[in-house]
Amino acid sequence: MQGVARGGKAVYGAALGILMLEARFPRIPGDMGNGETWPFPVLFRVVRGASPEKVVLQGACGLLPDFIAAAQDLVALGAEAITTNCGFLSLFQAEMAEAVGVPVATSSLMQVPWVQATLPPGKRVGVVTVSRGSLTEAHLRAAGVPLDTPVEGTEDGREFFRVLIRAEKEDMDVGLAEQDILEAGERLVTRHPEVGAIVLECTNMPPYAAALRERIGLPVYDIYSMIAWFHAGLRPRRFAAP
Missing domain, CATH: 3.40.50.1860 (Rossmann fold)
Incomplete structure (x- = not known):
């Protein structure tokens, strides 16, 4: 050497x-x-x-x-x-x-403009977040995300939000957490059929990105990507x- x-x-x-x-x-x-x-x-x-x-x-x-x-x-x-x-x-x-x-x-949200640039005309990026009610225009604006971006959250799920945000317990049922993510993604594309790709806001969501991609058939981006x-x-x- x-x-x-x-x-x-x-x-x-x-x-x-x-x-x-x-x-x-x-x-x-x-x-x-x-x-x-x-x-x-x-x-x-x-x-x-x-x-x-x-x-x-x-x-x-x-x-x-x-x-x-x-x-x-x-x-x-x-x-x-x-x-x-x-x-x-x-x-x-x-x-x-x-x-x-x-x-x-x-923030993973910084990917939204990049992903949008890859989509065909008429398609938009949608966001799945841990808390739709807490994701404000200030958060979106700071990450360069259009304010009318379709967003869905996990607040109403059975496991993900209450373990990660509310800290109701230290263990987590991974299957239930995954289901919360899948259901949020499905609601997003059902309510907004123009969504052509999803960005996951939460940095705890990458373990479920592959399952969501298989469920909805669209590209899924997260903090890992x-x-x-x-x-x-x-x-x-x-x-x-x-």
């Missing part, structure tokens, strides 16, 4: 930093907060006091300084880009991008010389 090794970081080999909400529900494979979800190393940082209920149902009120500080800590450790594990944090996109000095992608793209720019693939 030859050459000069360059320093300046505390941790090496993990380009992406993930800001985590403080929660105790199970993070199954595919969940953003499960380290085995990612095919590359990541750095996690829990933002203390940022519960899902406070972020989703209370608009993340007063939490911006905590997220900025946590993101700056991850950058100091060695992160070259920052993301978060709640789509509702689109509210902080502009402020965090300005404060941390590296690329920032706060977005971060795979995001990370690809941080570590472009090296191809063998011809």
Whole structure:
């Protein structure tokens, strides 16, 4: 081995930093907060006091300084880009991008304009979110999402919302959680037949994306698809010389 090794970081080999909400529900494979979800190393940082209920149902009120500080800590450790594990944090996109000095992608919702550009005329992107009633115009506007985008939520389901947002228990019936996602997706395309693709807002929904794709027969995008793209720019693939 030859050459000069360059320093300046505390941790090496993990380009992406993930800001985590403080929660105790199970993070199954595919969940953003499960380290085995990612095919590359990541750095996690829990933002203390940022519960899902406070972020989703209370608009993340007063939490911006905590997220900025946590993101700056991850950058100091060695992160070259920052993301978060709640789509509702689109509210902080502009402020965090300005404060941390590296690329920032706060929300899966940021994919909506990209996906829309791929669809044929007359088709639109629809969104499945954990809480339709809490997803405001401010959240959509901050992520560049048209305000008339069709949206469906999981508030009326039997498992997903009450475990993740209400924290009614620490265990989760995965089958029931999946059914909540499938039913929300079906309601979305039934009410809005013009929907040609779905973006999942919630970062806990990727474990169910394949099942939803099979059920509705439309492309489904989530935080995993977005971060795979995001990370690809941080570590472009090296191809063998011809």
